[in-house]
Amino acid sequence: MDIYNTLTKKVETIVPNEEGKIAMYTCGPTVYHYAHIGNLRSYICEDVLEKALRYVGYDVKRVMNITDVGHLSSDADEGEDKMLKGAKREHKTVMEIAKFYTDAFFEDCKKLNIKTPDVVEPATNCIDEFIHMIEVLIEKGYAYVAGGNVYFDTSKLDNYHVFSDHSQDELLVGVRDDVTEDENKKNKNDFVLWFTKSKFEDQALKWDSPWGVGYPGWHIECSCISMKHLGEYMDIHCGGVDNIFPHHTNEIAQSEAYLGHKWCNYWFHVQHLNDRSGKMSKSKGDFLTVSLLESKGYNPLVYRMFCLQSHYRKPLEFSYEIMDNTKTAYNKLINKIASLKDDGNVDNNAFDEYRKKFSDALENDVNTSMAITVLYDMLKADISDATKLALVKSYDEVLSLGLLDAGESNNEVDEELEKYVLEKIEQRAAAKKEKDFATADAIRNELLERGIELKDTREGTVWKKID
Ligand code: AMP
Ligand code: ZN
Numbered sequence: 001m002d003i004y005n006t007l008t009k010k011v012e013t014i015v016p017n018e019e020g021k022i023a024m025y026t027c028g029p030t031v032y033h034y035a036h037i038g039n040l041r042s043y044i045c046e047d048v049l050e051k052a053l054r055y056v057g058y059d060v061k062r063v064m065n066i067t068d069v070g071h072l073s074s075d076a077d078e079g080e081d082k083m084l085k086g087a088k089r090e091h092k093t094v095m096e097i098a099k100f101y102t103d104a105f106f107e108d109c110k111k112l113n114i115k116t117p118d119v120v121e122p123a124t125n126c127i128d129e130f131i132h133m134i135e136v137l138i139e140k141g142y143a144y145v146a147g148g149n150v151y152f153d154t155s156k157l158d159n160y161h162v163f164s165d166h167s168q169d170e171l172l173v174g175v176r177d178d179v180t181e182d183e184n185k186k187n188k189n190d191f192v193l194w195f196t197k198s199k200f201e202d203q204a205l206k207w208d209s210p211w212g213v214g215y216p217g218w219h220i221e222c223s224c225i226s227m228k229h230l231g232e233y234m235d236i237h238c239g240g241v242d243n244i245f246p247h248h249t250n251e252i253a254q255s256e257a258y259l260g261h262k263w264c265n266y267w268f269h270v271q272h273l274n275d276r277s278g279k280m281s282k283s284k285g286d287f288l289t290v291s292l293l294e295s296k297g298y299n300p301l302v303y304r305m306f307c308l309q310s311h312y313r314k315p316l317e318f319s320y321e322i323m324d325n326t327k328t329a330y331n332k333l334i335n336k337i338a339s340l341k342d343d344g345n346v347d348n349n350a351f352d353e354y355r356k357k358f359s360d361a362l363e364n365d366v367n368t369s370m371a372i373t374v375l376y377d378m379l380k381a382d383i384s385d386a387t388k389l390a391l392v393k394s395y396d397e398v399l400s401l402g403l404l405d406a407g408e409s410n411n412e413v414d415e416e417l418e419k420y421v422l423e424k425i426e427q428r429a430a431a432k433k434e435k436d437f438a439t440a441d442a443i444r445n446e447l448l449e450r451g452i453e454l455k456d457t458r459e460g461t462v463w464k465k466i467d
Contacts, residue, residue, distance in 0.1 A: 031101035032086030038273035038280035052362040111300040113400035146184035148197030219250040
């Protein structure tokens with residue numbers, strides 16, 4: 001299988017460290033808010049990569065962290081801990097926030113048919129491992145204590161900027177004008193491994209360490225958690241493109257300094273989903289979530305298809321027009337598949353031929369739009385319905401679009417019901433605006449009687465069918 005490797009800037013054939021086995025790591029979410037659909041684009045593409053690897057015959061072990069401490073509001077070591085920001089916003093404890101948004105993240109993943117990685121590890125579970133790695137880095141002369149914090153010394157490396165040949169100044173992303181530069185750093189790009197003294201005395205989670213009570217930096221968690229579960233050699237490390245610098249650059253710096261050898265061979269980065277105003281961001285407050293799409297009548301799998309129709313290395317602009325077109329295409333596709341009759345007659349040669357076309361598309365740098373074209377071509381081909389159904393089942397191991405889950409009748413009814421419910425939700429919102437709560441309640445009750453439950457969320461009113 002070929003993928004584009006950010007490290008070498010080339011499309012390369014994957015040669016795993018251990019034959020047939022892929023050690024894969026994914027940077028997990030920072031759980032201080034809902035994931036936006038941009039974050040989820042990255043997780044959808046990484047899910048497809050994992051499933052494509054399995055489809056073409058690799059054994060994959062995939063690990064993901066949950067960032068529940070240490071990610072500050074700029075990706076450099078400045079600003080407030082994002083978790084603390086979430087806790088303050090909602091008047092809850094940091095751990096309550098972490099639990100709530102971790103659960104919400106996996107709920108969204110479930111709706112998008114994103115498989116849970118084999119190992120999921122919250123950063124707060126691994127404090128001892130972080131401390132051990134930092135101790136070794138100090139012993140080896142790669143880290144220093146200054147002003148109470150522990151820093152990684154980037155000047156000790158021959159090549160810190162592994163992903164690019166930009167100058168240090170150009171790479172100072174995420175450092176905003178309103179944050180003062182940390183004067184303890186010996187070099188501009190040095191980064192914090194452990195905070196004890198920082199401007200944020202109210203940091204909620206703190207642990208004892210050889211350098212005083214404090215908390216870990218964000219980058220150290222991914223190095224430690226991946227090594228804890230995957231060992232000293234990793235095959236593929238994934239994340240969105242914003243993670244390239246400083247996060248992944250710093251992960252490589254500290255991991256290779258600690259290990260004394262090369263750590264990860266392939267770096268897979270997903271380009272951003274943007275809205276018309278630019279990059280989507282959780283800190284902007286008002287952002288697109290899966291529940292918001294649902295409340296507007298979109299099946300989350302329509303969003304998955306929206307993502308798979310474009311290549312993971314191209315920026316993607318979100319628009320409701322394209323979502324509407326995708327929804328129509330998705331429903332047609334589901335109906336077409338539902339109309340196939342299982343006549344029990346699978347043609348093995350045709351099956352192999354079309355399975356190969358599909359895996360060729362995936363092996364070509366995870367070309368999902370080509371894989372979907374193969375699906376359409378196959379459905380039009382002159383082969384038996386049973387062969388088509390067997391191929392749809394096989395393709396859906398990777399596409400995970402629920403292609404066999406919905407039947408024609410189901411879909412038609414849903415569309416009508418959906419239209420009706422959305423109209424009622426609008427009428428209720430209008431009544432509430434006019435402070436006509438009696439009408440609003442009457443609409444809610446009318447829907448309840450028809451087995452529809454409404455829930456008011458931060459992103460608007462969502463609905464679900466109840467039994
Ligand atoms: P975070 O929860 O901020 O740690 O981000 C989770 C994942 O989403 C990381 O892999 C990010 O690189 C990725 N990400 C952040 N913003 C976007 C976006 N607009 N489009 C695609 N991926 C994103
Ligand atoms: Zn990470």
